[in-house]
Amino acid sequence: MTGLDPVHRDFFAGGAGEERTLRANEDAWARRRIIPRVLRGTGPRDLRTTLLGTDLSMPVLIAPTAFHSLAHPDGEVATATAAAAAGTAMIVSMAATRPIEQIAATGATLWFQLYPQPDLTFQDALLERVTKAGVKALVVTVDSPVFSHGRRDLRTGFTDLPPGLACENMRDDTGVVRDITMDDTLSWAHLDRLRAGTGLPVVLKGILHPADALLAVEHGADAVIVSNHGGRQLDGAIATLDALPAVLAAAGGRIPVLIDGGIRTGTDILVALALGAKAVAVGRPVIWGLAGGGAHGVQEKLETLRAQLDHSLALAGAQRPADLSPDLIA
Numbered sequence: 001m002t003g004l005d006p007v008h009r010d011f012f013a014g015g016a017g018e019e020r021t022l023r024a025n026e027d028a029w030a031r032r033r034i035i036p037r038v039l040r041g042t043g044p045r046d047l048r049t050t051l052l053g054t055d056l057s058m059p060v061l062i063a064p065t066a067f068h069s070l071a072h073p074d075g076e077v078a079t080a081t082a083a084a085a086a087g088t089a090m091i092v093s094m095a096a097t098r099p100i101e102q103i104a105a106t107g108a109t110l111w112f113q114l115y116p117q118p119d120l121t122f123q124d125a126l127l128e129r130v131t132k133a134g135v136k137a138l139v140v141t142v143d144s145p146v147f148s149h150g151r152r153d154l155r156t157g158f159t160d161l162p163p164g165l166a167c168e169n170m171r172d173d174t175g176v177v178r179d180i181t182m183d184d185t186l187s188w189a190h191l192d193r194l195r196a197g198t199g200l201p202v203v204l205k206g207i208l209h210p211a212d213a214l215l216a217v218e219h220g221a222d223a224v225i226v227s228n229h230g231g232r233q234l235d236g237a238i239a240t241l242d243a244l245p246a247v248l249a250a251a252g253g254r255i256p257v258l259i260d261g262g263i264r265t266g267t268d269i270l271v272a273l274a275l276g277a278k279a280v281a282v283g284r285p286v287i288w289g290l291a292g293g294g295a296h297g298v299q300e301k302l303e304t305l306r307a308q309l310d311h312s313l314a315l316a317g318a319q320r321p322a323d324l325s326p327d328l329i330a
């Protein structure tokens, strides 16, 4: 976290309200225990995974997080450089501080995160732009009909990006940077329109209730991410790991289920995969890597997670993620 302004560190680290959900996310992983299998002669591990047509070197994606240029001057370009080197995908936040074309020039596999915007003309142009830049999937954040309340930012006074930085993908055709709108009228009808207007796979991020997982399947979502926005939206929301089993049951294997929130170690990833998640996404650890060492720092974080997952798989008696099953988790 070298050089990170304390106000910006609080923006990245903080959660909503009393930060109960922020803490619950990490605590939930720490509560689970692994029941390893032995004498399985697995040999070297193979962590590769294919997700929505995207080949990943491991089942770990970079979660969308805002404002990477506050953590490092190279911003999202550094993060994407690390994703490319690690052979995984970066989900680019709609609040990225670098234009999608620059981020894509790193050669990284990118998915793009969208807060659906009420100005449909602007939204359509944005989707056309990111598709042209080569993003491979659209991640629609559905847990934010309004901005969250009571984050540390209120205390620290962090309200906006400093001069010279902007949400570069919110520039319209006149060059003006639009504000990101949180829309409390959003409904499944908006999702249907989005799906009809894009050829990209659509992933819903922020599903916690099994009934919503079922609706996601019925409305043709290609995947869901079990997420509570890293404890930054509804404080008191269920920890993502605790929500995972019911969401998996509702999805019934028809679409991949991903999870984020408090995932910090290879054993956390193993637990998620054993319970049935197809992959995980990590948010804050990537930011800390970026702040500490730019692209190199992010890559180091990703490689640490890879090494830990590989080691945990070996010790649990599995060669590949598909060898894991829920009976390994207590």
Ligand SMILES: Cc1cc2nc3c(=O)[nH]c(=O)nc-3n(C[C@H](O)[C@H](O)[C@H](O)COP(=O)(O)O)c2cc1C
Residues within 6 Å of the ligand: 011, 012, 013, 025, 063, 064, 065, 066, 093, 094, 095, 113, 141, 205, 227, 228, 229, 230, 231, 232, 260, 261, 262, 263, 281, 282, 283, 284, 285
């Ligand atoms: C600083 C910060 C900014 C975030 N910005 C976004 C965002 O722009 N869009 C979004 O869908 N989620 C955003 N999230 C939520 C993350 O995508 C993800 O759900 C969460 O960080 C996962 O938890 P973790 O940080 O404990 O790994 C943000 C999270 C953090 C910490």
Ligand SMILES: CCCCCCC(=O)C(=O)O
Residues within 6 Å of the ligand: 066, 095, 180, 229, 232
């Ligand atoms: C005004 C930009 C909104 C960015 C939202 C970022 C975000 O989701 C977060 O949790 O922070």
